[in-house]
Amino acid sequence: AWKKHSASGFKNKEDFESAAIRHIETTLARSLYNCDEGAAYGGTALAFRDRLIIDWNKTQQSHTFADQKRVYYLSLEFLMGRALDNAMLNVGLKDVARDGLADLGFRMEDVIGIERDAALGNGGLGRLAACFLDSLASLDYPAWGYGLRYRYGIFKQEIINGYQVEVPDYWLDFNPWEFPRHDVTVDIQFYGHVRKYNDENGRQVSVWENGEIVTANAYDVPIPGYNTPTTNNLRLWSSKAASGEFDFQKFNSGEYEQSVHDQMRAETISAVLYPNDNLDRGKELRLKQQYFWCAASLHDIVRRFKKSKKAWKEFPNQIAIQLNDTHPTLAIPELQRILVDEEGLDWDTAWSIVVNTFGYTNHTVMAEALEKWSVPLIQHLLPRHLEIIYEINLHFLQYVERTFPKDRDMLSRVSIVEESNPKMIRMAFLAIVGSHKVNGVAELHSDLIKTTIFKDFVKIYGQDKFTNVTNGITPRRWLHQANPKLSELIASKLGGYDFLKDLTLLHKIEAYADDKQFRKAFQDIKYANKTRLANYIKDTTGVKVNPAALFDIQVKRIHEYKRQQLNIFGVIHRYLALKAMSPEERKKMQPRVSIFGGKAAPGYWMAKCIIHLVNEVGRVVNNDPEIGDALKVIFIEDYNVSKCEIIAPASDISEHISTAGTEASGTSNMKFVLNGGLIIGTCDGANIEITREIGEDNIFLFGNLAEDVEDIRHQHTYEGVLIDDGLQKVFDAIHNGMFGHSDEFSALTNTVVNHDHWLTSADFEAYCKTQDSIDVAFKDQESWLHKTIISVARMGFFTADRCIEEYAEMIWNVEPQKMKQNG
Ligand code: 26W
Structure with a gap:
């Protein structure tokens, strides 16, 4: 029936x-x-x-x-979009x-x-997790994502009088894509005490008890694969007061308000996504989120494993857990706690299971982003976990001491516990010690972590524990969905859409790079995509931009290391040059539209200054009758995944200009090139591998190299900052009030003059020259088209499918599981 x-x-x-x-x-x-x-x-x-x-x-x-091995991808962020x-x-x-x-x-x-948009993420890390889910399902891997069901995703950005204003993103009033699993709940404990006793065998047992209980409710989001019946699961946890906790005693004794208050406190845990990208602020609620989500996910995973009635030693053969940055690192002591305290395994057996289960991906080398939690805070919130972390550290340091008996400083350098006041737990070190593999997200980045922040650990564990998996993007969303016309054109030459599942097939369109008809079709598609963006800009900002102009786009989180300030100073430099020209000269210049987009963390003052400057420059330039179409400056409000789908296909040039050595990979660089745009960029992150794949004639690289950055900073400290002549003119214009009251921007110019930590001045001249060379290159449309088509053809490497295959083989040791196709 x-x-x-x-x-x-x-x-x-x-x-x-x-x-x-x-x-x-x-x-x-x-x-x-x-x-x-x-x-x-x-x-x-x-x-x-x-x-x-x-x-x-x-x-x-x-x-x-x-009953094959499964992958669990633990990420605090999943930037799914629509x-x-x-x-x-x-x-x-x-x-x-x-x-x-x-x-x-x-x-x-x-x-x-x-x-x-389902905007449960900040930027690159969250979007990467979403692309990986698409690839895992499309390649038929048995895999689940685990995350938090935030009631408020990343804030909505409004620009009011040129300033960013944050508006809450309440996205759940109608969400047909989730299934509440009322029967799947986990009770999670916080605070409380650890009681010790000896069992009948004289073994010491620890019981963590008398804490506060919060319930985790599961919500499941189906993740369909492309052209396969495989549909995986993304399980998101939502916090609720535990049913026993909604205290009927209080309720009846007239403490109704207190009772409701407790309820709200519990719900606070999954209420909001922290909007910081690359900055750790050490807030207690954030730690609560991390534990709540790790504990619920592990409980779920262990429950599923126990149903199979397999021996515990089989755990790492059945389960691979990938940690998306250090945010889920508490999963390591939590699994150890479950195995030792609840399941009665001995320490060493449990620990080998833990290490063989976890893999850790690092996404940043920036010191201010590396997570540390204060020991008193963990002591208070998770007393048993603190004991376990100390024990892990003890075993680890004993091993280090045995292996490097002569290196006295080594122990304090690598200790999971930083001997500061207060003492701090270094989460990245805990993640390394508790995982069998550690990977970076682009070659340069993976090399950098091995030679800088994790250098000692390479000595301790050897090279093999550290590896690289260069990031990728899903071609389903970022080519086929965002740019259906280009996808169709490619399919017409390749005889179908197989390239969407084997992106290396794109190389076959290289044969058409000189084909007149193909070029024309390719060019028409770019023009149509630019027109679509121009219409969007007109509708949302009121500014009319010419689709025939060169579209120069930088969209990503606003951050000093990503150097939107370099871009906007360059725009001002260009504006000053245009102003100094005769109308005839100006007419000969390549018209350009400079497009910015991205959110600043609400507490990041400098990033907000940058947004303000971009908007003020836009106000002045766009209303300057002398300038006309020669230059337009646009800030696109509330940049997010669905807007990126309109923006990425519409660039001629996109900017990926981070100070060398700071952008771990970048992934929008891949989206823009895959959609037929070229890049202006530094030798950083995946730009380097993109260059290797597409050829250095097809990318505009500039600026100081990662290996020289430290020396230059050193010079700045001891000899002062050299301000580039062109940049000085830009600063003069700002100081003279060309873009409104100069006080508003003094922080922005002062930081360059005083430290130039991000090498804005050091790279300015090279940046401007490279931009000029782009004007020249763009004038030769035939050669430009040749470059863009060749580049698209050579982007096959950057599919997220390749990433997943590398993770599966090198880190997870899992196989795909094809089901029979739907009849
Ligand atoms: C603790 C606060 C915090 C929050 C988020 C610290 C760090 C993060 C992320 C790791 C920041 C992030 O998104 N990193 C980006 O990850 C992308 C995917 O690997 C890379 O492409 C980007 O270069 C990297 O900045």
């Missing part, structure tokens, strides 16, 4: 329509007479969700039955839905545009 009645999902237009209409009428309780775009979106999304959940069930059943378009494309029914929606009187683009 089950089989006969079980759902199978629509396959054609009629069935799609009836599924959507049924949802609009019943689930959403709307009549067809008041069915607006919102309802059309709801009905469509729910119809697709039904389909996904059928495949989800089959996948989970089949993975459980096969789900509907992705679901339609991955399932392969977008055309069916488009026709069905047209019958109902709706345009697909409008319906897709209704959806809010």
